[in-house]
Amino acid sequence: MPESILSGILVCPICMSAFPSHHIPRWQQRVQSRKTRLQQFVVTAQQMQAIESRIFASGMPVAALMEKVGGLIARRIQALYPCDDRRSVVGHRISQIGVLVGPGHNGGDALVVARELFSRGYRVNVFRPLTKAKSLTQDHFQYLQSLGIPVLENGLALANQDVIVDGLFGFGLERPIEGELKTLLDHINSVSVPVVSIDIPSGLHCDTGQVLGTAIQATHTLCLGLWKSGLLQDSALDYVGQASLIDFDIPLKDIEAVLGTPDMLRITSQSALSQLPLKRPPDTHKYRQGHALLIGGSQRYAGSIVLVARGARATGVGMLSIAVPQSLKSWVVSQVPEALVIGCPETDAGAISHLPAELLLEQFDAVAYGPGVTTEASIVLQQVLESQCPLVLDADALSLLAQAESTWHHRSVPIILTPHPGEFRRLFPDFAQASLTKAEMARRAAQEVGAIVLLKGARTVIADLDGSVLVNPESTPALARGGSGDVLTGLIGGLFAQTQKSEAVGAAVWWHAQAGRFVAQAATEMGVDPMTLSEQLLPALQSILQAEASS
Numbered sequence: 105m106p107e108s109i110l111s112g113i114l115v116c117p118i119c120m121s122a123f124p125s126h127h128i129p130r131w132q133q134r135v136q137s138r139k140t141r142l143q144q145f146v147v148t149a150q151q152m153q154a155i156e157s158r159i160f161a162s163g164m165p166v167a168a169l170m171e172k173v174g175g176l177i178a179r180r181i182q183a184l185y186p187c188d189d190r191r192s193v194v195g196h197r198i199s200q201i202g203v204l205v206g207p208g209h210n211g212g213d214a215l216v217v218a219r220e221l222f223s224r225g226y227r228v229n230v231f232r233p234l235t236k237a238k239s240l241t242q243d244h245f246q247y248l249q250s251l252g253i254p255v256l257e258n259g260l261a262l263a264n265q266d267v268i269v270d271g272l273f274g275f276g277l278e279r280p281i282e283g284e285l286k287t288l289l290d291h292i293n294s295v296s297v298p299v300v301s302i303d304i305p306s307g308l309h310c311d312t313g314q315v316l317g318t319a320i321q322a323t324h325t326l327c328l329g330l331w332k333s334g335l336l337q338d339s340a341l342d343y344v345g346q347a348s349l350i351d352f353d354i355p356l357k358d359i360e361a362v363l364g365t366p367d368m369l370r371i372t373s374q375s376a377l378s379q380l381p382l383k384r385p386p387d388t389h390k391y392r393q394g395h396a397l398l399i400g401g402s403q404r405y406a407g408s409i410v411l412v413a414r415g416a417r418a419t420g421v422g423m424l425s426i427a428v429p430q431s432l433k434s435w436v437v438s439q440v441p442e443a444l445v446i447g448c449p450e451t452d453a454g455a456i457s458h459l460p461a462e463l464l465l466e467q468f469d470a471v472a473y474g475p476g477v478t479t480e481a482s483i484v485l486q487q488v489l490e491s492q493c494p495l496v497l498d499a500d501a502l503s504l505l506a507q508a509e510s511t512w513h514h515r516s517v518p519i520i521l522t523p524h525p526g527e528f529r530r531l532f533p534d535f536a537q538a539s540l541t542k543a544e545m546a547r548r549a550a551q552e553v554g555a556i557v558l559l560k561g562a563r564t565v566i567a568d569l570d571g572s573v574l575v576n577p578e579s580t581p582a583l584a585r586g587g588s589g590d591v592l593t594g595l596i597g598g599l600f601a602q603t604q605k606s607e608a609v610g611a612a613v614w615w616h617a618q619a620g621r622f623v624a625q626a627a628t629e630m631g632v633d634p635m636t637l638s639e640q641l642l643p644a645l646q647s648i649l650q651a652e653a654s655s
């Protein structure tokens with residue numbers, strides 16, 4: 105497909121779309137769209153079993169599926185760790201692979217992988233710590249022995265391999281790993297041999313991501329078929345390593361039959377880019393592009409409101425108003441010259457005491473309130489809650505909200521809460537339980553109060569009022585830094601003012617995380633300060649759009 109370059113963006117010469125790929129053949133589009141949708145689904149062990157049962161009931165033999173999956177895993181491992189054929193000195197080639205085999209079908213997969221890699225020239229050593237096995241797994245083991253593939257007597261010898269394949273337990277793990285097995289896994293974790301885990305790192309709970317006794321710290325996790333919920337939990341991140349999906353062509357109809365309207369979805373580039381960049385009608389004017397009001401700042405935390413404003417500015421919002429303590433007004437004007445800055449009466453400590461009566465909140469399409477306001481600003485909270493305006497509440501506003509009466513619950517106009525885990529605990533003590541996943545905590549909170557709840561973390565989740573949850577699967581620890589949340593609040597406020605759609609919240613979270621990754625790549629994780637982050641929001645988005653257009 106020929107492409108022309110306009111202002112540095114790859115565009116289709118036929119219709120000038122930034123996505124020339126839409127002219128690819130229909131069958132290819134169907135395959136592409138299936139792959140895109142597949143990346144969005146998240147399942148529990150029970151749901152995966154139900155999907156698997158449907159496939160088997162439709163006639164797919166269990167052994168055939170295992171063979172197919174094992175072959176795909178072997179190919180991926182071969183690409184990650186090419187075999188040392190002694191003819192090449194390029195790349196990280198390896199010769200010895202140790203395969204840890206469990207009693208169930210995760211172990212069966214591992215045995216197919218072992219056999220395939222053996223046939224492709226790798227030296228393979230298998231270790232099977234538990235002798236009882238499901239019959240298919242046992243059959244594979246018997247065949248593997250007949251091929252002369254060595255079986256290790258002692259699992260500690262796995263530490264001498266170039267790479268370890270972990271096929272001990274998958275989604276069938278049902279109790280904590282103890283005794284000799286625990287010693288073995290702890291030993292594997294203590295040596296610096298790369299580990300590729302099949303489906304999930306052995307020891308992680310498939311649904312909650314909690315460690316049952318101990319768990320493998322994988323270098324790569326090759327998740328089979330559909331993303332398992334446990335891999336998307338903050339607590340799993342130390343174990344999962346680099347995670348990717350092995351698509352073994354599960355029919356969409358079986359996924360849809362089991363998941364129905366999915367109650368949890370991963371945010372993907374494709375889903376976020378269906379929102380971003382926001383489309384502007386050619387004949388638009390500034391008042392049609394949303395008017396956002398940002399309320400924040402105090403003498404003590406003066407800079408936060410500027411970071412919010414810089415986030416909002418990147419969204420292209422038509423009009424930006426900013427309410428700050430009177431004493432900060434001229435400085436904020438100098439930082440955000442395009443904004444209408446409103447000086448508010450302030451307390452002795454330099455916080456906003458109340459919003460001026462002439463400031464009509466109803467004229468705004470969204471109000472973002474909270475960063476830097478201190479916990480003195482409780483009158484302002486009442487004023488914004490009583491307005492008929494969509495609200496984004498963050499930072500100190502959430503601490504104030506935790507002390508407020510519950511009259512704001514199920515407000516008729518949207519309200520978006522953006523707590524980090526500490527703020528969430530103060531707001532929703534009943535739902536902040538270690539036994540619940542973050543998604544479940546956010547879901548219960550959202551339904552209890554009738555608000556969109558964005559619970560921050562390494563894997564931020566967003567719960568909507570209808571019980572659905574989005575999880576952002578890619579981010580960077582570089583964003584764990586004072587002020588980066590202010591930029592996010594601005595992004596949400598700016599996007600929501602223009603769209604009035606809850607999808608804007610997921611798009612903002614994705615954009616913020618991708619910008620963090622973009623800056624970290626150019627300037628290391630240390631370089632992701634909130635000012636730089638806010639400056640790079642648009643270059644990051646542009647770079648992703650270009651990559652998508654040329655792929």
Ligand SMILES: NC(=O)C1=CN([C@@H]2O[C@H](COP(=O)(O)OP(=O)(O)OC[C@H]3O[C@@H](n4cnc5c(N)ncnc54)[C@H](O)[C@@H]3O)[C@@H](O)[C@H]2O)[C@@H](O)CC1
Nearest residue numbers: 156170208209210211273274275276277278279280281303
């Ligand atoms: N879902 C799918 O569509 C597919 C799944 N496959 C594989 O099958 C796996 C699931 O297989 P299984 O259901 O057999 O489960 P697992 O292979 O995870 O293991 C279950 C076995 O381990 C035992 N076990 C559980 N916890 C234990 C513990 N703490 N200590 C000792 N033994 C313990 C159980 O009694 C059972 O025998 C997946 O993770 C995946 O690797 C693939 O083969 C093909 C397709």
Ligand SMILES: [K+]
Nearest residue numbers: 273302304306
């Ligand atoms: K595993």
